[in-house]
Amino acid sequence: MAYWSILGSGVTGLCIATALYEKGEKIEVVENPNIQAASYFAGGMLAPFCEGESAPDIVVKNGQLSVEWWDNHVSNVKKTGTIVIAPPRDMSELRRFANMTICHEWVDPGKIEKDLKGRFSEGLFFPSEAFIDPRLALQELKENLKNKGVSFHTGSPKGKIIDCTGMAATSSLKNLRAVRGEMLIFECHEVNFLRPIRLLHPRFPCYLVPRANGRFMVGATMVESNDDSPISARALIEMLSSVYAIHPAFAEARIVETGTGCRPSFPDNIPQIIEQDGKFYINGMYRHGFLLAPVLALDFVRKILG
Template identity: 35%
Template sequence: MNGLNIVVLGAGLMGRLVAWSLSRLGHRVQLHETKASDQHGAAAWVAAAMLAPLAESAITELNVVQMGRYSLQRWPELLAELEHPVFFQQDGTLVVWHRQDASEAQRFSAKLMDTAQRMPELNAPVALNAASLHQLEPTLSDVFQQGLFLPGEGQLDNRQLLNALMQQLQSSHVELHFSSNVSPEQFSHADWVIDCRGMGAHKAWDNLRGVRGEVLRIHAPDVKLSRPVRLIHPRYPLYIAPKQDGVFVIGATEIESDDTSPASVRSSLELLSAAYSVHKGFAEARILEINAQIRPTLPDNLPAIRIHENKYMHINGLYRHGFLIAPAILDAALDLMEGRSDLAHSLGISVLEEAP
């Protein structure tokens, strides 16, 4: 299969990855994005881009964990093919909690232990005491005397990735159409139409809903953290994802809503207070951005690929796991285009086929 005319809709995370991969396979690819080239409509632009299969197993199904594990191996291979470097690290996740939240932490740890037992191929969580916590993140040991370390978990820089993919699309002569608000039926002449519009595809999925996430980007050069830190809290669970050059992404709220209006004062206060309770160095940080976006989510909170007429493929429902699972979804989608479903089945990716 090569030399096909393929139209990809949506230049967010999946759209860019799919368009790039298909052009490398020798197809003629058009990519349509509803936003202008200097605007950002993708959930992927505001995300923290943590790659944390074990941490996420506290709230998700084992097949997502499986997709995440597969993707953690694939990301370095994919990033190595890009001309522009993308910050990626796999130094684990640190989980901490304040003393009064110990019972919540116990529940969380028990879930992770259960996942590790059911999937022995994952690195098991490691309980930390004051000394071992100090070794990992010295600046946190004043506040926390215990924690949990999840070895092997990762993160990447979402914006560097999106920019690097766009540069790659430009240099590989993918036809780029910005300010192009489109739907799949407009491209019946194409050999394949791949719909990666996230929330923009709500008419193609009866049951797609938005889960709003609010997140801050701050500059805190005095805060030294080497890896993403998660704070367990009954009301304000929080993550702090350190990027390069003293930038941190702090998030995120999880609100059942399609509302894309700016972040609320309440959410911003809660996120910032929780971050300050983890590290007092955030007091002098500078707030670069406060963002709100919606995570495209299906009723079971799991991703799905739907195919009909052997030419329309809809990829959606990546919810809060887009970066965690994108390489798995990408590889499964490319295989499905060639009539192979083994990978999708082995990773538990839901493939919905509709009669023409």
């Protein structure tokens, strides 16, 4: 039996650690306190069918397995589906989205979410999708492993290395690139949504994900850039305009947090398991970390244990 040193405690590292521990492997997790994992800024949507609008079929197929995995490992999975809407002038975008995806139904959005009543005449409902609060989910995975005796530390690795460090592995993975994402969290108690809302726009689509205590996370931007500086004024203005289009009550919301993260991505935007220089690298999650990390973890376990 090998002793495994997992580098990185983002969503990939924690899923790998969990999968290995469950197979009886001896593991440790080596963290870098100076690096904030991109998954910290994730939306936490487990939405494989919506992702089919732009992602290849493998993401849709494998992503369906992740809902059950998360439901078996953390306590905050909400299986409430996803609503996709568009302003009247952009109904062609909604029809295009419907043609590119599966497992949805046309609905009156106000009959699914009461606070959308009278605001949008048509929308798409993906009933089998789910979402989680990513920060709570990562914390729960980590605490579960710690409670079982798994060591988390910032020292030198002692075992065979599994590198799950995202953009920090750029020097070893030459074709890895960064895709910048920007997000904000705001608080508004006038609106209560039970599920993620995706607003379509030909130039600036966005998603709105409910959090606890009247908070919402908004994310949208996908910029080919390695710049992890604070959020741009343009992105902030466009995100706020989008949430106002979803519901005007959000105009009185209070901004709690803004953030940016650089998502590690390969040229085809599909994650990979790479064995190189005596190490394993599991990387390239793009924007599908929570959707695909459990699947990559199970694939890795099958690869090494047979």
